[in-house]
Amino acid sequence: MSDRDGLIWLDGEMVPWREAKTHVLTHTLHYGMGVFEGVRAYKTEQGTAIFRLQDHTDRLFNSAKIMRMPMPYSKEQLNEAQRASVRENKLESAYIRPMCFYGSEGMGLRADNLQTHAMVAAWTWGSYLGAENMEKGIRIKTSTFTRHHVNITMCKAKANGNYMNSMLALREALDDGYDEALLLDVDGYVAEGSGENFFLVKDGIIYTPDLTSALDGITRKTMLHLAADLGLEVREKRITRDEVYIADEAFFTGTAAEVTPIRELDRRPIGSGIRGPITEKLQSLYFDIVHGRVEKYRHWLTYV
Numbered sequence: 001m002s003d004r005d006g007l008i009w010l011d012g013e014m015v016p017w018r019e020a021k022t023h024v025l026t027h028t029l030h031y032g033m034g035v036f037e038g039v040r041a042y043k044t045e046q047g048t049a050i051f052r053l054q055d056h057t058d059r060l061f062n063s064a065k066i067m068r069m070p071m072p073y074s075k076e077q078l079n080e081a082q083r084a085s086v087r088e089n090k091l092e093s094a095y096i097r098p099m100c101f102y103g104s105e106g107m108g109l110r111a112d113n114l115q116t117h118a119m120v121a122a123w124t125w126g127s128y129l130g131a132e133n134m135e136k137g138i139r140i141k142t143s144t145f146t147r148h149h150v151n152i153t154m155c156k157a158k159a160n161g162n163y164m165n166s167m168l169a170l171r172e173a174l175d176d177g178y179d180e181a182l183l184l185d186v187d188g189y190v191a192e193g194s195g196e197n198f199f200l201v202k203d204g205i206i207y208t209p210d211l212t213s214a215l216d217g218i219t220r221k222t223m224l225h226l227a228a229d230l231g232l233e234v235r236e237k238r239i240t241r242d243e244v245y246i247a248d249e250a251f252f253t254g255t256a257a258e259v260t261p262i263r264e265l266d267r268r269p270i271g272s273g274i275r276g277p278i279t280e281k282l283q284s285l286y287f288d289i290v291h292g293r294v295e296k297y298r299h300w301l302t303y304v
């Protein structure tokens with residue numbers, strides 16, 4: 001990933017991709033305290049546009065506030081860095097990764113002598129869970145790893161260290177032959193995927209877990225908005241794994257995962273085991289919107 005042409009925005013400057021380096025004593029590398037975002041830009045007829053850029057940047061700043069990381073740049077500067085990372089790498093569509101991390105100014109947990117550094121990289125990244133799965137749906141497994149407790153780590157923050165739990169769960173699911181993990185919260189209710197929010201459909205109503213221990217996903221927010229506009233009812237509530245087994249449809253949402261149908265949980269086919277009609281409707285509207293094909297939602301796009 002590091003040995004390629006291109007430019008990465010690092011601490012206010014565009015630097016050649018191969019030279020965007022940091023020291024081995026980088027504090028975040030040792031203790032995992034950092035915050036980041038995953039953002040996507042899509043090709044539209046009016047040019048390449050970033051989907052819900054301001055919402056991502058707002059969440060990055062909220063994550064930093066939760067972690068008490070001082071932010072050395074303004075939201076406007078980081079918005080512009082994200083636009084520039086797509087524009088200057090001449091990408092038609094992109095996954096954008098902003099991250100704020102502590103540098104190598106000091107070591108130890110006191111963290112009172114550190115500076116926050118910021119980087120933004122962008123590259124072309126196709127369907128996160130596989131292009132064919134966008135139609136076919138994925139097979140998932142209830143994880144043996146529990147999702148974070150709200151007083152162990154901070155679930156509202158998209159913080160680097162939170163993703164150890166995600167990686168343990170995803171690796172377990174992949175090793176067991178599944179595409180993704182479904183993590184339950186400390187009380188045993190459905191929380192989210194390793195990097196996605198979860199939805200199910202039963203008798204025409206859409207259900208999604210409340211946000212106690214799941215990330216406040218921007219794609220999730222988009223789904224709630226679109227469902228309301230389409231006149232579909234959404235209820236946020238605690239969901240048990242057996243409710244998922246007997247659901248009519250299920251899907252994951254995320255910037256990387258977009259809207260991915262789930263066709264099986266723990267070897268029980270969900271509904272008829274194919275992408276359901278409500279999932280398909282929301283998925284196709286989502287793709288129309290991010291590609292700038294729906295005038296009504298163009299305010300969510302920032303052209304690079």
Ligand code: PMP
Pocket residue numbers: 038158166192193194195196197214215216217218219220253254255256
């Ligand atoms: N949950 C987790 C744990 C995630 O990492 C992500 C991806 N950021 C999501 C949910 C979905 O969030 P979003 O739709 O904002 O990408």
